[in-house]
Amino acid sequence: MSVLQQAADARIAAIDLASAIRSEKDAALLLMASRLVERADDIVTANAVDVENARTSGLSESMIDRLSLTTDRITAMADGLRQLAALPDPVGDVIRGSTLANGLELRQIRVPFGVVGIIYEGRPNVTADAAGICLKSGNAVLLRGSGSAMSSNAAIVSVLRKAVADAGLPADAIQLLDASSRDSVKELMRARGLVDVLIPRGGASLIRTVVEESTVPVIETGVGNCHVYVDEAADLEKALAVVLNSKTQRLSTCNTAETLLVNATLAETFLPLVVEELINAGVTIHGDPRVATLDGVVPATDEDWDKEYLSADIAVAVVDTLEDALDHIRRHGTGHTEAIVSENVTATRRFTAGVDAAAVMINASTRFTDGGEFGFGAEIGISTQKLHARGPMGLPELTSTKYVVTGNGHTR
Amino acid sequence: MSVLQQAADARIAAIDLASAIRSEKDAALLLMASRLVERADDIVTANAVDVENARTSGLSESMIDRLSLTTDRITAMADGLRQLAALPDPVGDVIRGSTLANGLELRQIRVPFGVVGIIYEGRPNVTADAAGICLKSGNAVLLRGSGSAMSSNAAIVSVLRKAVADAGLPADAIQLLDASSRDSVKELMRARGLVDVLIPRGGASLIRTVVEESTVPVIETGVGNCHVYVDEAADLEKALAVVLNSKTQRLSTCNTAETLLVNATLAETFLPLVVEELINAGVTIHGDPRVATLDGVVPATDEDWDKEYLSADIAVAVVDTLEDALDHIRRHGTGHTEAIVSENVTATRRFTAGVDAAAVMINASTRFTDGGEFGFGAEIGISTQKLHARGPMGLPELTSTKYVVTGNGHTR
Structure with missing residues (x-):
C-alpha cells in the first residue's frame, strides 16, 4: 500500500481516536501490553530473522545487541505501555480560559495533532513506545522504522493493531510503513495535509535530510554537542x-x-x-x-x-x-x-x-535532560528546535490546541 | 547588504535583546511611538512616492487606499506601540516548575525565539506593528514587506531603528529587507540557523510558497474557508x-x-x-x-x-x-x-x-477569531497550523521555552 493511502487511512482513524475518552485509550494500552507478553515468542522469532540478516551483512556486535529482542525486553516494552496507561490524558486539558468583556466564554483546550509520522533507526522497542505515546495522546501514528528491524517491527505492529481493534479503537491508528527503501520516507515528507507532524529520531544526517526536504512540519530532535x-x-x-x-x-x-x-x-x-x-x-x-x-x-x-x-x-x-x-x-x-x-x-x-x-x-x-528524569513519565524525543516544543517531549507536547468560544448569538 | 549578513547582524542584536528587561523594552516602544508622530510628515512624504508608483502601475483604488498613510494612520500606529508597552512581558514567565524527587529544581521559562522573519504584503502599518510585537517579545525581526510599500517601509523602519538605538537597545533588532526582488524572500527561507521562525502574512500563494520552500521553521497563517x-x-x-x-x-x-x-x-x-x-x-x-x-x-x-x-x-x-x-x-x-x-x-x-x-x-x-477580540492586546497573525501556535497569536506565541535545572552537584 502506498504511504499516501496509509496516511489517508490514518486520518480517518484519527477522527475516531480524537474523540476516544481516556478509559478507552487506557484499556487499549493495557491490552497492547498483555498481548505483547502473550505473543513474545512470535516476536522473538521474527526478531531472529532481523538478527540473522544483520550478522550476514556484518553489523557490529553493539548494533546487533541494540536490535535483539528477548522476553525480558518485550516485558519491558509492555511495562512501558502500562505506565502510559497510568499517566494523565493531555487531551481536553483547558490551558487558558476566561470570560470576555462581552460575555463570550473563551477556552483553549488541548487536542491531538491528528496524524504523527515518526522516522527512527535502530531499536525495535521504539516501535511500541512511539505507538503507545501517540495512542495515549489521541494521535494516529505512521511508523517508519529501520530496514534492519523490519521483521521485528512488523511482528510488533501486527500484535498492537490487533489489540487496538479488539479494544474497540481503529487499528489504522497504528501503521507501519515499508522500510525496504527510502521511498516511504520521501512520500511521508511530502504528505502535507495528511500528516500533521513529522518527528525524525536518529542520527544527524537523517534529521538534516528530513528538516530540509519535508513539507510536513517537523519537530527536530536530538543532536547534542x-x-x-x-x-x-x-x-x-x-x-x-x-x-x-x-x-x-x-x-x-x-x-x-x-x-x-x-x-x-x-x-x-x-x-x-x-x-x-x-x-x-x-x-x-x-x-x-x-x-x-x-x-x-x-x-x-x-x-x-x-x-x-x-x-x-x-x-x-x-x-x-x-x-x-x-x-x-x-x-x-x-x-x-x-x-x-x-x-x-x-x-x-x-x-x-x-x-x-x-x-x-x-x-x-x-x-x-530526559523526559523520565524530568518526571514526564514518557518521552517521544528531545526537541532541539524552538518551535512548539523544546527539550524532552512528553504527552502534552504531542498535542495542539483549539479555541472553543461560546456565546449567545454574539456578533461584532 | 545580503539577507544573510542582515540575519547575522540580527542574531547578534538578538543576544542583547534577549537579556533586555521589560522597562528597557517598554521605554524603546514609547520612544518609537513618539518618534513616529514627530516624523509623520517625512513618512507621509515617503508614502507619496509609493502611492504615485501604485497609480502609475494601475493598482486598484482599494489597494491604493490600503497603501496610503495619513497623519491619523501614523498616530494609530504609534498608539499600537504604546499599547504594546502596556502589555505584560512574556519573557521570563515560568510555565512549569517543580522539585524532582532527587531535589533537582526544574523550571520551564519563556525565552525569545531569537530572530523572527516576517514576510507580508500590502499595508505599511504592519511594519510598525510587527516590529513592536517582536521587540516586546525580545526578538530581533527581519521585515520583508511589499515592493509596493518600499519607500514607506524604509521611512518607518529608519525612524524605529533610530528610536531603538536612542533607547539603548540594538538598532539591528529591526531590519528591513530589500523588497525590490524575490531574492530576499528566497534567501530568508534558506537562512536556517540564523533565522528561528518565519511568519508569512498574506495571500494563499505566498503562504504556500513559503511553507513548501522554507527550511526555516514556518508558522502558517491566515487562509480561512x-x-x-x-x-x-x-x-x-x-x-x-x-x-x-x-x-x-x-x-x-x-x-x-x-x-x-x-x-x-x-x-x-x-x-x-x-x-x-x-x-x-x-x-x-x-x-x-x-x-x-x-x-x-x-x-x-x-x-x-x-x-x-x-x-x-x-x-x-x-x-x-x-x-x-x-x-x-x-x-x-x-x-x-x-x-x-x-x-x-x-x-x-x-x-x-x-x-x-x-x-x-x-x-x-x-x-x-481575532487577537484583539480574544483580549490578547496584540496579534502577529492567526495560525492555521497545529504546531506551536494555533489561532490568534499574541506575545506569548512569539516565544520559545528553556528548561532551567538547578542542583547541588547532582549526578545520575
Missing part, C-alpha cells in the same frame, strides 16, 4: 562529579557532554585533576593548547569543538572568562543542554540568560 | 444574526464566513429567510441544488465549496445531519474557524469535538 563550563567559583568536588557523570555515565546519548570548558583561574588546580580522572575513566582528551601541555592529552583540531563524539572522547578548552565560555557555546553548541558548575549566583544567572539551549543545568549533570 | 452550521435546534434569531455578521461585517478578512450549512429541517423556514437577508445585504448566494431553487440564488459549482471568496459571496448548502455538516467541513475547511448555531448541548459538544480547527464558535460570529 553539550558543554560543561566549570566556573571560577565552582565547588571543585561538585565540578568533578558533574563532569565525570556528564561524560561517562552513558557515552552514546544526546545529553552526554562532549566539551569541557574550564575557567583559566582553575588551569593549575582543577584542570590537571579532571583530566587525570577522565583519562582514568578511559576517556581520550582532545585539548586546546593550554590543555595539551598536560600528560596524555591529544591536541584538539578545529573540528573537535563541533563534534558530537558519542564515544569516550571529550574536547577540553581553557576559557578566560564566563563570557568567553558563552561565546564558545554560541559558536559550537547545538542548543541541547549546557551546564555550569558555580557557587556564584551572578555567574549562574548570567550563564542561564546567555545560553540559548533547550536546557541549562546549574550544578547538575547534562544527563538529566 | 470558515463555515457556519445552523443546526436543527438553532434559535433562528441568533442564527440570522450570526450568519449575517460572519459574512458581512467585513468581507476581506480570514475569519469571514464563506460557506453556510443549513440543517435540512430548516430548509422551508430558516433557509429562505437567511437567503433573502443575505441578498438584501448585497451578498451573492452560490447554492447547492436544494438552495438553488430559491429566487436569486446562483447554482454553486464544485469549486465554490473550497473558495475563500473574500468578497460579497457565500456558498450555501443544505445538510441532512450534523454529521454531514462535519463531513463537509472536514473536506472543505482550512482549519481556521467553524461555527455552530444550536441550543442543544449534545449538538454543540459533538460539533466542538468533531471539528478540526483553530477555533470553534458556538452561537457566535466567526469574526471573533
Whole structure:
C-alpha cells in the first residue's frame, strides 16, 4: 500500500481516536501490553530473522545487541505501555480560559495533532513506545522504522493493531510503513495535509535530510554537542562529579557532554585533576593548547569543538572568562543542554540568560535532560528546535490546541 | 547588504535583546511611538512616492487606499506601540516548575525565539506593528514587506531603528529587507540557523510558497474557508444574526464566513429567510441544488465549496445531519474557524469535538477569531497550523521555552 493511502487511512482513524475518552485509550494500552507478553515468542522469532540478516551483512556486535529482542525486553516494552496507561490524558486539558468583556466564554483546550509520522533507526522497542505515546495522546501514528528491524517491527505492529481493534479503537491508528527503501520516507515528507507532524529520531544526517526536504512540519530532535563550563567559583568536588557523570555515565546519548570548558583561574588546580580522572575513566582528551601541555592529552583540531563524539572522547578548552565560555557555546553548541558548575549566583544567572539551549543545568549533570528524569513519565524525543516544543517531549507536547468560544448569538 | 549578513547582524542584536528587561523594552516602544508622530510628515512624504508608483502601475483604488498613510494612520500606529508597552512581558514567565524527587529544581521559562522573519504584503502599518510585537517579545525581526510599500517601509523602519538605538537597545533588532526582488524572500527561507521562525502574512500563494520552500521553521497563517452550521435546534434569531455578521461585517478578512450549512429541517423556514437577508445585504448566494431553487440564488459549482471568496459571496448548502455538516467541513475547511448555531448541548459538544480547527464558535460570529477580540492586546497573525501556535497569536506565541535545572552537584 502506498504511504499516501496509509496516511489517508490514518486520518480517518484519527477522527475516531480524537474523540476516544481516556478509559478507552487506557484499556487499549493495557491490552497492547498483555498481548505483547502473550505473543513474545512470535516476536522473538521474527526478531531472529532481523538478527540473522544483520550478522550476514556484518553489523557490529553493539548494533546487533541494540536490535535483539528477548522476553525480558518485550516485558519491558509492555511495562512501558502500562505506565502510559497510568499517566494523565493531555487531551481536553483547558490551558487558558476566561470570560470576555462581552460575555463570550473563551477556552483553549488541548487536542491531538491528528496524524504523527515518526522516522527512527535502530531499536525495535521504539516501535511500541512511539505507538503507545501517540495512542495515549489521541494521535494516529505512521511508523517508519529501520530496514534492519523490519521483521521485528512488523511482528510488533501486527500484535498492537490487533489489540487496538479488539479494544474497540481503529487499528489504522497504528501503521507501519515499508522500510525496504527510502521511498516511504520521501512520500511521508511530502504528505502535507495528511500528516500533521513529522518527528525524525536518529542520527544527524537523517534529521538534516528530513528538516530540509519535508513539507510536513517537523519537530527536530536530538543532536547534542553539550558543554560543561566549570566556573571560577565552582565547588571543585561538585565540578568533578558533574563532569565525570556528564561524560561517562552513558557515552552514546544526546545529553552526554562532549566539551569541557574550564575557567583559566582553575588551569593549575582543577584542570590537571579532571583530566587525570577522565583519562582514568578511559576517556581520550582532545585539548586546546593550554590543555595539551598536560600528560596524555591529544591536541584538539578545529573540528573537535563541533563534534558530537558519542564515544569516550571529550574536547577540553581553557576559557578566560564566563563570557568567553558563552561565546564558545554560541559558536559550537547545538542548543541541547549546557551546564555550569558555580557557587556564584551572578555567574549562574548570567550563564542561564546567555545560553540559548533547550536546557541549562546549574550544578547538575547534562544527563538529566530526559523526559523520565524530568518526571514526564514518557518521552517521544528531545526537541532541539524552538518551535512548539523544546527539550524532552512528553504527552502534552504531542498535542495542539483549539479555541472553543461560546456565546449567545454574539456578533461584532 | 545580503539577507544573510542582515540575519547575522540580527542574531547578534538578538543576544542583547534577549537579556533586555521589560522597562528597557517598554521605554524603546514609547520612544518609537513618539518618534513616529514627530516624523509623520517625512513618512507621509515617503508614502507619496509609493502611492504615485501604485497609480502609475494601475493598482486598484482599494489597494491604493490600503497603501496610503495619513497623519491619523501614523498616530494609530504609534498608539499600537504604546499599547504594546502596556502589555505584560512574556519573557521570563515560568510555565512549569517543580522539585524532582532527587531535589533537582526544574523550571520551564519563556525565552525569545531569537530572530523572527516576517514576510507580508500590502499595508505599511504592519511594519510598525510587527516590529513592536517582536521587540516586546525580545526578538530581533527581519521585515520583508511589499515592493509596493518600499519607500514607506524604509521611512518607518529608519525612524524605529533610530528610536531603538536612542533607547539603548540594538538598532539591528529591526531590519528591513530589500523588497525590490524575490531574492530576499528566497534567501530568508534558506537562512536556517540564523533565522528561528518565519511568519508569512498574506495571500494563499505566498503562504504556500513559503511553507513548501522554507527550511526555516514556518508558522502558517491566515487562509480561512470558515463555515457556519445552523443546526436543527438553532434559535433562528441568533442564527440570522450570526450568519449575517460572519459574512458581512467585513468581507476581506480570514475569519469571514464563506460557506453556510443549513440543517435540512430548516430548509422551508430558516433557509429562505437567511437567503433573502443575505441578498438584501448585497451578498451573492452560490447554492447547492436544494438552495438553488430559491429566487436569486446562483447554482454553486464544485469549486465554490473550497473558495475563500473574500468578497460579497457565500456558498450555501443544505445538510441532512450534523454529521454531514462535519463531513463537509472536514473536506472543505482550512482549519481556521467553524461555527455552530444550536441550543442543544449534545449538538454543540459533538460539533466542538468533531471539528478540526483553530477555533470553534458556538452561537457566535466567526469574526471573533481575532487577537484583539480574544483580549490578547496584540496579534502577529492567526495560525492555521497545529504546531506551536494555533489561532490568534499574541506575545506569548512569539516565544520559545528553556528548561532551567538547578542542583547541588547532582549526578545520575
